[in-house]
Amino acid sequence: QEKIKIGVSIPAATHGWAGGLNYHAAEAEKRIEAAYPNIDVIIATAKGATEQANDLEDLVSVQNIDALVVLPFESDPLTVPVQQVKQAGKFVTVVDRGLSLPGIEDVYVAGNNPELGRVSGEYIKKRLDGKGKIVILRGIPTVVDEERVEGFLKEIEGSDIEVLDMKHANWNRDDGYEVMQDFLSRFPKIDAVWAQDDDITLGVIEAIKQADRTDEMFIVGGAGMKDIIKRVMDGDKLTPIDVLYPPSMIATAMDITVLKFVSNGAVEGRYILGATVVTEENAKNFYFPDSPF
Amino acid sequence: MSGLERSGQNASSRFSIDFKALGPFLALVLLFILGTSINDAFLSSGNLSNIFTRSAFIGIIAVGATFVITAGGIDLSVGSMAAFISGAMIVVMNGLVETLGPGLETVLIGVVLSIVLGIGAGAINGLVSTKGKIEAFIVTLGTMGIYRSLVTYMADGGTLSLDFEIRGTYRPVYYGDLLGIPVPVLVFLAVAVAGYVLLNMTPFGRKCFAIGSNEQVARYSAIHVDRVKTMTYVIQGICVSVATIIYVPRLGSASSSTGVLWELEAIAAVIIGGTMLKGGYGRIWGTVIGAIMLTTIGNILNLTDAISNYLNGAVQGLIIIVAVFLQRGDWRRKKSK
Amino acid sequence: MSGLERSGQNASSRFSIDFKALGPFLALVLLFILGTSINDAFLSSGNLSNIFTRSAFIGIIAVGATFVITAGGIDLSVGSMAAFISGAMIVVMNGLVETLGPGLETVLIGVVLSIVLGIGAGAINGLVSTKGKIEAFIVTLGTMGIYRSLVTYMADGGTLSLDFEIRGTYRPVYYGDLLGIPVPVLVFLAVAVAGYVLLNMTPFGRKCFAIGSNEQVARYSAIHVDRVKTMTYVIQGICVSVATIIYVPRLGSASSSTGVLWELEAIAAVIIGGTMLKGGYGRIWGTVIGAIMLTTIGNILNLTDAISNYLNGAVQGLIIIVAVFLQRGDWRRKKSK
Amino acid sequence: MRLSGRKICKSFGPAQVLFDVSIDLRAGEVHALLGENGAGKSTLVKILSGYHQPTEGELVLDGANVSFADSAVGEAHGVILIHQELNLAEQLTVEENIFLGREIKRGWFLDKVAMRAEAKRLLSQLQCNVDPRARIRDLAVSDRQMVEIAKALSKKADILILDEPTAVLTGREVDILFDQIRRLREQGVAILYISHKLDEIKAIADRVTVLRDGRHIITEPVAELTKDDMARLMVGRDITQMFPDRVSDTSAPIVLSVRDLSLAGQVRDASFDLHKGEVLGFAGIVGAGRTALMEAIIGLREKSSGVIERNGKPVRISSLQDAKDCGIAYLTKDRKGSGLLLNMDMRPNLTLLALEKFGRVILDRKAEEAALERAIAAFDIRAADRKAKVGDFSGGNQQKLLLAKVMETDPDIVIIDEPTRGIDIGTKSQIYHFIGDLTDRGKSVILLSSEMPEMLGLSDRIAVMAAGRITGILEGNDRNEHEIMRHATGISGQEGVSVHERT
Ligand SMILES: Nc1ncnc2c1ncn2[C@@H]1O[C@H](COP(=O)(O)OP(=O)(O)OP(=O)(O)O)[C@@H](O)[C@H]1O
Ligand SMILES: Nc1ncnc2c1ncn2[C@@H]1O[C@H](COP(=O)(O)OP(=O)(O)OP(=O)(O)O)[C@@H](O)[C@H]1O
Ligand SMILES: [Mg+2]
Ligand SMILES: [Mg+2]
Numbered sequence A: 001q002e003k004i005k006i007g008v009s010i011p012a013a014t015h016g017w018a019g020g021l022n023y024h025a026a027e028a029e030k031r032i033e034a035a036y037p038n039i040d041v042i043i044a045t046a047k048g049a050t051e052q053a054n055d056l057e058d059l060v061s062v063q064n065i066d067a068l069v070v071l072p073f074e075s076d077p078l079t080v081p082v083q084q085v086k087q088a089g090k091f092v093t094v095v096d097r098g099l100s101l102p103g104i105e106d107v108y109v110a111g112n113n114p115e116l117g118r119v120s121g122e123y124i125k126k127r128l129d130g131k132g133k134i135v136i137l138r139g140i141p142t143v144v145d146e147e148r149v150e151g152f153l154k155e156i157e158g159s160d161i162e163v164l165d166m167k168h169a170n171w172n173r174d175d176g177y178e179v180m181q182d183f184l185s186r187f188p189k190i191d192a193v194w195a196q197d198d199d200i201t202l203g204v205i206e207a208i209k210q211a212d213r214t215d216e217m218f219i220v221g222g223a224g225m226k227d228i229i230k231r232v233m234d235g236d237k238l239t240p241i242d243v244l245y246p247p248s249m250i251a252t253a254m255d256i257t258v259l260k261f262v263s264n265g266a267v268e269g270r271y272i273l274g275a276t277v278v279t280e281e282n283a284k285n286f287y288f289p290d291s292p293f
Numbered sequence B, C: 001m002s003g004l005e006r007s008g009q010n011a012s013s014r015f016s017i018d019f020k021a022l023g024p025f026l027a028l029v030l031l032f033i034l035g036t037s038i039n040d041a042f043l044s045s046g047n048l049s050n051i052f053t054r055s056a057f058i059g060i061i062a063v064g065a066t067f068v069i070t071a072g073g074i075d076l077s078v079g080s081m082a083a084f085i086s087g088a089m090i091v092v093m094n095g096l097v098e099t100l101g102p103g104l105e106t107v108l109i110g111v112v113l114s115i116v117l118g119i120g121a122g123a124i125n126g127l128v129s130t131k132g133k134i135e136a137f138i139v140t141l142g143t144m145g146i147y148r149s150l151v152t153y154m155a156d157g158g159t160l161s162l163d164f165e166i167r168g169t170y171r172p173v174y175y176g177d178l179l180g181i182p183v184p185v186l187v188f189l190a191v192a193v194a195g196y197v198l199l200n201m202t203p204f205g206r207k208c209f210a211i212g213s214n215e216q217v218a219r220y221s222a223i224h225v226d227r228v229k230t231m232t233y234v235i236q237g238i239c240v241s242v243a244t245i246i247y248v249p250r251l252g253s254a255s256s257s258t259g260v261l262w263e264l265e266a267i268a269a270v271i272i273g274g275t276m277l278k279g280g281y282g283r284i285w286g287t288v289i290g291a292i293m294l295t296t297i298g299n300i301l302n303l304t305d306a307i308s309n310y311l312n313g314a315v316q317g318l319i320i321i322v323a324v325f326l327q328r329g330d331w332r333r334k335k336s337k
Numbered sequence D: 001m002r003l004s005g006r007k008i009c010k011s012f013g014p015a016q017v018l019f020d021v022s023i024d025l026r027a028g029e030v031h032a033l034l035g036e037n038g039a040g041k042s043t044l045v046k047i048l049s050g051y052h053q054p055t056e057g058e059l060v061l062d063g064a065n066v067s068f069a070d071s072a073v074g075e076a077h078g079v080i081l082i083h084q085e086l087n088l089a090e091q092l093t094v095e096e097n098i099f100l101g102r103e104i105k106r107g108w109f110l111d112k113v114a115m116r117a118e119a120k121r122l123l124s125q126l127q128c129n130v131d132p133r134a135r136i137r138d139l140a141v142s143d144r145q146m147v148e149i150a151k152a153l154s155k156k157a158d159i160l161i162l163d164e165p166t167a168v169l170t171g172r173e174v175d176i177l178f179d180q181i182r183r184l185r186e187q188g189v190a191i192l193y194i195s196h197k198l199d200e201i202k203a204i205a206d207r208v209t210v211l212r213d214g215r216h217i218i219t220e221p222v223a224e225l226t227k228d229d230m231a232r233l234m235v236g237r238d239i240t241q242m243f244p245d246r247v248s249d250t251s252a253p254i255v256l257s258v259r260d261l262s263l264a265g266q267v268r269d270a271s272f273d274l275h276k277g278e279v280l281g282f283a284g285i286v287g288a289g290r291t292a293l294m295e296a297i298i299g300l301r302e303k304s305s306g307v308i309e310r311n312g313k314p315v316r317i318s319s320l321q322d323a324k325d326c327g328i329a330y331l332t333k334d335r336k337g338s339g340l341l342l343n344m345d346m347r348p349n350l351t352l353l354a355l356e357k358f359g360r361v362i363l364d365r366k367a368e369e370a371a372l373e374r375a376i377a378a379f380d381i382r383a384a385d386r387k388a389k390v391g392d393f394s395g396g397n398q399q400k401l402l403l404a405k406v407m408e409t410d411p412d413i414v415i416i417d418e419p420t421r422g423i424d425i426g427t428k429s430q431i432y433h434f435i436g437d438l439t440d441r442g443k444s445v446i447l448l449s450s451e452m453p454e455m456l457g458l459s460d461r462i463a464v465m466a467a468g469r470i471t472g473i474l475e476g477n478d479r480n481e482h483e484i485m486r487h488a489t490g491i492s493g494q495e496g497v498s499v500h501e502r503t
Helices: A016-035 A049-061 A075-087 A113-127 A143-156 A173-186 A198-211 A226-233 A249-262 B010-038 B045-070 B078-100 B104-131 B136-154 B164-170 B183-201 B203-213 B215-220 B225-251 B262-272 B284-301 B309-328 C002-038 C045-070 C078-100 C104-131 C136-154 C164-170 C183-201 C203-213 C215-219 C225-251 C262-272 C284-302 C309-328 D041-048 D071-076 D094-098 D112-125 D141-153 D171-186 D198-204 D227-235 D290-297 D320-325 D335-339 D346-351 D365-379 D395-407 D425-440 D452-458 D481-488 D495-500
Strands: A004-011 A039-046 A067-070 A091-095 A107-110 A131-138 A160-168 A192-194 A218-223 A241-244 A269-272 B159-161 B253-255 C159-161 C253-255 D003-012 D015-025 D030-035 D056-061 D064-066 D079-082 D159-163 D190-194 D207-212 D215-221 D254-263 D267-275 D279-283 D305-310 D313-315 D328-331 D413-417 D444-448 D461-466 D469-474
Touching (some): A004 A049, A016 A039, A016 A198, A016 A218, A016 B309, A039 A049, A039 A249, A049 A067, A049 B045, A049 B284, A075 B225, A075 B253, A091 A249, A107 A249, A113 A143, A113 A192, A113 A218, A113 A241, A160 A173, A173 C225, A249 A269, B010 B309, B045 B078, B045 B262, B078 B104, B078 B225, B104 B136, B104 B164, B136 C262, B136 C309, B164 B225, B183 B203, B203 B215, B203 B225, B203 D094, B215 B225, B262 C136, B309 C136, C002 C284, C002 C309, C045 C078, C045 C183, C045 C203, C045 C262, C045 C284, C078 C136, C078 C159, C078 C225, C104 C136, C104 C225, C136 C253, C164 C225, C183 C284, C203 C215, C203 C225, C215 C225, C262 C309, D015 D030, D015 D041, D030 D227, D041 D159, D071 D079, D094 D112, D094 D141, D112 D141, D141 D159, D141 D171, D171 D190, D171 D198, D198 D227, D207 D227, D227 D425, D267 D279, D267 D290, D267 D444, D267 D469, D279 D452, D279 D481, D290 D413, D290 D444, D335 D395, D346 D365, D365 D395, D395 D425, D425 D444, D425 D452, D461 D481
Parallel strands (some): A091 A107, A107 A269, A131 A192, A192 A218, A218 A241, D015 D215, D030 D190, D030 D207, D159 D190, D279 D461, D328 D413, D413 D444
Antiparallel strands (some): C159 C253, D003 D015, D003 D056, D207 D215, D461 D469
8 A cells, every 4th residue: 555645845944943944854754654554745845936946846756755845945936836835736735924916835834933922022011010121033034024023113112111122143042142132231231132033042042141230131032942941940030931832743744744644634724832831830841941942 | 300290099989978968868768767666657748848847947047057168167055046036026026917918018127137046146247256256165155055045034034935926927947838848847948958059069058168168278378257157157157047947936935945055957958968076078968968867866756656765865976976977987998098 | 857756656556565465454344443332341451352262263263264265276175174083082082081090191182083073074185176176176175065064963863061170271272361261362373383484485375375376387387286276285284173173162053054164254254364275375474363353343333232133234344345345445546556 | 679778777685787778569560588697687577668767768659658567567558578587377387377367268267178279379389299188396497498489479479579488498399489480580579589598599680789788789780790799899808719628538537427317218228428527518409308317326316226335336316316415516507496595695605505615513703704705706796786596687697506506516427408598799708718727627527418519518428318218429520510410300210329329
């Protein structure tokens, strides 16, 4: 009997969150292949949109997959390539970043970037009583980053929270460290930092520690890296909360896709993941010490 | 002292030269054998067509890079330049939809713009490095940052998307075919042939070789060194715009992450093909095969999931080194010399 | 007539020669003036100490790169190598906590491991390129992929984090200071002085210059070309491990994104410093200033919000080109020659 | 009167190398330019042809003032210069070099067929049968020079300047070149000819100008001057004795013995002995394998078989370092390609081969400077500026520096390949006496030379090679041009070896 092949196309592990994505995809592959011997999961990773488009072609033409789970590097450029997979008669699940044309995918498992920004803004606004000076460390200039920042700025609009400056830290902890160092030299008073991503948070923490200004401010990160979750769990004043944007969503998407082939029920629709706020109280539910992310 | 002349010695050296020219080709054949042995689907016409179509981008850019490198220069800005040109094309074409509609004119204007920008960007690289007497490495590192910033700025940090109606008109440029051969492959072939003719059959190409081999000699031979060098960057720019013209209809968008690291791939294709990084010797066909080899390696890695994805890069690196080692053909000779 | 003329020309030529050696330094001073005018905080001791401390990584790696480039080679693998060595150090030190505890021994073993790996990785680059007669560009492009894959594999795609207790022991190596000078700055200085002595005052350094300037002449001067070239890669490897040793305690982690593009920055620092990309002429102090300049540009951009974030790269690129143009000092002379 | 230089002065930075030099070139005349190394000959002709601009003075072409902004303008006016230092792109082929910058075109494309045919014609005119498709870097130096000449001939010169064209040529090639020069003279071309070989000047030139230390000394018809006159005018003193007086001692112990050395495709079964205090000459036509044999001995090329004994003990020499350790030094004939780092100044060049002498850990810069001081004095190196790049040195001074570099290792055995290429007559004599001093001090010399007088004047014995074999080792009265010729062309056959190999 022919195996059912499920192709999974995701970005390569070039930063922490993507690393978590890779990890969860690989774990799900093992789990699924063990549970269903007639299913073969094939993971392809890409370092850019063009390469991902190549991978999609290869999954169809040489691997002859039956279903595709794709987390698009970027929405726009991958819309047409994914559409072609669909037109080849494959079942398509899109994860996290929606395509630019409606109606292509069978299943959409969505993260919610504007919501991540909004929730973070909401927390900071509340913590500071609607008044204070903050700095923002952005990611790599992409749609994801843009959506998060927009969501954040919209939320704090009208309050007395002043954004001293925003700089790109490229979802990289070294850049986070250096940008924060420079913010600290520049601004004598900072009430809060929105780091948007936990890789950046790690760098920010060290910079603040080095400047000995830990009591002055707090940081809101994002994604749910285990190191940060641990800090939240331990009640670290510097990182009171974290906003989830779990890379495990890829595993969820893979599971849903498998259901299409192993169950009789109709599998379709949209599954929107919230931007859960991790606090000291609920942190232990989100702490996975064995995960690499 | 008169009389006797040397002889012999020629035969053996001629043989090794032939082998050297065949080197990249042999390495490619070995890669194809490897691919087939891993997965039968490798040789399917669909897959082969995919490989050749994909290698068109990098291949076309690498043809330009062959000129630059042969003349002793280097261009690190090609990836950013491609992103910038794509972005500008998209902005302008989208803007024209209202007045001209999503028809051929709009696309043509986009194409012309692309070429103009390519020539301009190349000329900047060339003029700043020759007139400013700044190492090309630095100049193109600088313009790499500049072009990339410009596209990020145009896209406001996000993505520039081509109007979906224009995509319909423009689509065949990437997805169409002529007598079964995909358009990008035809364009690649045309660029390669043109590049070959220009590099090997015209005075201009001859001058590139001479400058890369010895600038002083070139200058003493009444060659306008700065002018020729600048021209190589312009050619590189034109190649980038041609690549962009077939790239835009594929993904229909441009962002700050478009074309990242293409410069490295293009240079690698050139060097794999046997062109010398220090200049003075260039080989267009080698470059073409180098580009196809790089794409094929990526494709082969997608043929199997035996290798952990994390190790893809390692396998790729290893294959590149081994392929170049095999194609050098020097392993057959003794050390000597 | 002769007397008069001689003295006149003397003065001007001496001035321009001095100017050339001072070039990078002057460019740096201009940058500092720019920084101060943008934000007073620039000259604060905290900020200056930040700049110098940060430039230590790239600076130390660039000192190694100066050797490689002077001898006519190139090493693209340094960033990946740094990531790989960091990863290996962290894994081994974490593993040793149980048996040896989080004390000095564990850190020392980590440090020794780092050096050993650096030497090994450098030796691989050197031997494969010299013995295999493969262009260094290709070899190190290959090992760049290999080392990066290895660290990704070790980290399972994620992050390797150093045990928190070891961090405590190890922390002073990055955050400590001696007489107010941060340790990384001292290490950088020590590496630079050692590099200067080795390159300019020893037979080995002389041989690097000779090989980079003409390999054939070097061979006819009883220099073991392959051996010396391999040694330059080993030195590069050692420099990478020293940089890693002070890098790891900074954030206590390594991942596949560690050290991305450091190779480009290191080479840029070297070239900005006045070393020639084609080999034959190297300048350690120039490299040091080049590294500080690169860091300073980044710092200045962080100190102002006058420029759109999206355009950072453009400003950076522009400043690099202008700085190198100014430091060349050739703009003062006529074209002639 | 075609081209004149009037009161030409030239300075490089602080150093003035030409002082008010005037010269006239006439149609249909061969004008010779003479002078010591560094006298300014090359500089003068570079100015005449537009490669350099004079600091002062002017050029007059057919009675009108001209100025050549660069060499292209010079060439457009019909002034063609063949450089002293070869000026060919090494990675390009012969035909590509000949037509570099003025390719023959058909439409937009290169007319390769026409260029090949023309290249073949030019080369055959010079009786030079290199393959037009060969790369320059694979050619012997003399062939490269012939290519240079072919390139110049193809340019249709009105005024042709040849800067030491014969330094690397063999006798036969010189004859061919002279035929061409005479042909051009008959066509009314003005020719300026630089050489250190006074015989050649006598044979070809109509008038001669002598430069000394950048100053014009005399311009006279050649017939008015003897060779001795010319030498005296150049050097500023009499050269009494060209060669040192040497007494050879064939009973001295053997310091180097080579047995049955073969080198794939280039040398077969070469055997010879070298005595203490002896000069052993190696003669042969170009490509006979002399250089290949020597480079195999000193470990620069891989030998396929053979034994080398030093003072009776077999030694293994697989690298130049080994050779150095055995007290053997080698002076290459390719000073630009293998000898000197042209982009560096004198000091690093001088000490490169004997670097460990100046410190194993830290180089002693003072000692290096002192060595340079000594070398400049001992070898009479005349550099206008001590910090100048060696590539800017006059050809002869480069050669002297190379000799000094090799002697820094203080070898017991010196293998010298073409030591006096481009050296003026005064310095030549200095070098010959220097070789004499060496042997007097008990050192031994192997001399490879294409110059018959120096071969005969210096060597105690002469080994002759033909087609990769040593066809004879000539001693005593057999050391004459006729015998050498006989063995070099292989006429003597194998019996030559048995007759003369008596050691
Ligand atoms: N480009 C240059 N820069 C500095 N000095 C130079 C340059 N060219 C020549 N010189 C110096 O000018 C002087 C004359 O050199 P030139 O080459 O004219 O001598 P020459 O008469 O041709 O000697 P030779 O017989 O050795 O070739 C030398 O001292 C040389 O070092
Ligand atoms: N690097 C090389 N590689 C291959 N063949 C070479 C090389 N150098 C020289 N040859 C060939 O080896 C043979 C011997 O050359 P070699 O230079 O030893 O001759 P020679 O008699 O010393 O010449 P000369 O009289 O010019 O010194 C020739 O056929 C030459 O073309
Ligand atoms: Mg699987
Ligand atoms: Mg000269």
